[in-house]
Amino acid sequence: MNSVNSEKLKTILSKHGHSLTMPRITVFNALINASEPKTITELAAEVNDIDKVSVYRTLHMFSEIGIVHRVWNGFKSKIELSEEFSPHHHHFTCVKCGTVTTLKSDKLETSLHEMEVDLDFELTQHSVELSGYCANCKENKTGQLTG
């Protein structure tokens, strides 16, 4: 973990009355190293040197104080670092297998900005939910409907 992130993590934690402990650093590092959002179960399996209950508790606390946020797919969710730690982006979520693809294009941001200017509206935040079928599931979706 780089020192900028570790300072930021420490600041957010202490602002909410929490201290920077080893388990919290370990969970945070697992999130930093994740290339895509992960489920709680996946994260708990990765940091197997900490008991699952602590991982769940840490993630719950991280979510309450804005260190992580949830990427929803129906009633299920995956977890990733909030925009405090990772650059702003959006996701495509597959409704069949739950794969989450991070969108790296900034065309969406550009068009939002254009609309902002056109409508003379000051946009302070936005979230866009995009769901459908990933490349693998696209082929098999009719099979799913009949099966």
Ligand SMILES: [Zn+2]
């Ligand atoms: Zn899929």
Ligand SMILES: [Zn+2]
């Ligand atoms: Zn955006």
